[in-house]
Amino acid sequence: MSNIQLSDRQLKIIDIVKEKGPITSEQIASMLSVTRATLRPDLAILTMSGILDARPKVGYFYVGIDENNLISKKLKSKKVEEMMSVPIVVSEEATVYDTIVTIFLEDTGSVFVTNDGFLSGVVSRKDLLKSAIGGMDINKIPVGIIMTRMPNIIIASQNDSASDVARKIIEHEVDSIPVVEYIKREDGKEGYRILGKISKTNITRFFVELAGE
Amino acid sequence: MSNIQLSDRQLKIIDIVKEKGPITSEQIASMLSVTRATLRPDLAILTMSGILDARPKVGYFYVGIDENNLISKKLKSKKVEEMMSVPIVVSEEATVYDTIVTIFLEDTGSVFVTNDGFLSGVVSRKDLLKSAIGGMDINKIPVGIIMTRMPNIIIASQNDSASDVARKIIEHEVDSIPVVEYIKREDGKEGYRILGKISKTNITRFFVELAGE
Incomplete structure (x- = not known):
């Protein structure tokens, strides 16, 4: 719904979470060879924009901006x-x-x-x-x-x-x-x-x- | 989509943002007579769960978990x-x-x-x-x-x-x-x-x- 410009790393994170989610920020950080602290702003943007969701003790998972999927489920x-x-x-x-x-x-x-x-x-x-x-x-x-x-x-x-x-x-x-x-x-x-x-x-x-x- | 239990303060924040949004965290803090730091975890939960959304330099606004509204808009x-x-x-x-x-x-x-x-x-x-x-x-x-x-x-x-x-x-x-x-x-x-x-x-x-x- 938000119209935001994503960085290359943010796009990589989305791909990882799509494929491996639910996944913790530690695991994402290790796959990208960066620290958790480096990832924090990226993950904040991705969750605030509704692309990823996070659940305590579970990790991040992909939500997407997928209104068609939502409608399809409802029907x-x-x-x-x-x-x-x-x-x-x-x-x-x-x-x-x-x-x-x-x-x-x-x-x-x-x-x-x-x-x-x-x-x-x-x-x-x-x-x-x-x-x-x-x-x-x-x-x-x-x-x-x-x-x-x-x-x-x-x-x-x-x-x-x-x-x-x-x-x-x-x-x-x-x-x-x-x-x-x-x-x-x-x-x-x-x-x-x-x-x-x-x-x-x-x-x-x-x-x-x-x-x- | 997430099934989370919200605190009383989080519910108050939702009401404020529904009515006044877009609204900054400073404004919400002042309406609730708390500090921004106090609000931060609440706002993080509300945005991560997709109930609120935030845009830089604009503030928080209400998104809701309103799939019916989404379907209605599509139709x-x-x-x-x-x-x-x-x-x-x-x-x-x-x-x-x-x-x-x-x-x-x-x-x-x-x-x-x-x-x-x-x-x-x-x-x-x-x-x-x-x-x-x-x-x-x-x-x-x-x-x-x-x-x-x-x-x-x-x-x-x-x-x-x-x-x-x-x-x-x-x-x-x-x-x-x-x-x-x-x-x-x-x-x-x-x-x-x-x-x-x-x-x-x-x-x-x-x-x-x-x-x-």
Whole structure:
């Protein structure tokens, strides 16, 4: 943050601490073949400028002026379960028309589809729009026919980070991702149970929160 | 970042520097009725821990361990023009059907509508889906009939920040916002010229960039 001009020795100290830190001033002095007293003003400048930090009985370590790293850590520390929405779910037997009605009633962008309680598909506004103009009878066709079906669905788990799931959304060009857990039921059947939904809206909302803090 | 226990005097120093900074150590000493020598270890701890910073001939100022503030600044410093996409535009006379085809061809979520070259409306997948199942003849109805019309459109300017526009998207519950400038043409007509588009996708992509840095 400070805009300071560093000497060659100060730059060498930074390199040493980056590589070997935490490291004591004695060790740095010995590596540079100078006395501790000689180093003292350099270390004072480097710590005051926030480039190095020092902890008693531990030594110096590198902090850097690394705001991007700080932001990255923050985005990675936010968990999906802290930001997911309630998912809107229909069963595979629901008609395309009913699914469109659900989209409007719930004001959602995409709907998750289940078969026997387990995630079986995802259907987006785009899929529904395609069916609606495609000349098929949307009152008869079940949504299971037009949905994207497992295993071609991008999923997330509760413990994924905000940045993991945002990356999936961008890389796979999807609007929303079901948050799931794999379970084995008492009846012996197993599959993904739907816990929540993460969409670009959740990411945008988190972004607004961060900016407002 | 460091997790240190501060003394009462150190906390008082922080309050003074927060309020009066930049401030010299002499001034702080006089406000606390102690000598500079007494303060020296306190100031060393506060600067080494990154809470205060010091500049020669200026004095101490407050930095804080304020990562949220840092993130907020970063999000506010990113300008819309650095992250906007190329907008997809149709004229008011285009039919609803043609607009749906455009949405699929361009793989976009919403389309901006112009009248005589100026922004006149916005139409989303949701609007188009509603028309497609609404029983109207989408081959005849012009998109101008079903679009959201000026002045009921949320707009942004090139110089708005990423966080401004993300907030508009969330507050107004829209998927995308036209980036515009108000112009007066040589023919005397005036209105908004469309420069770009910001959607939740752009915000999510920026989020991924930040996390990856």
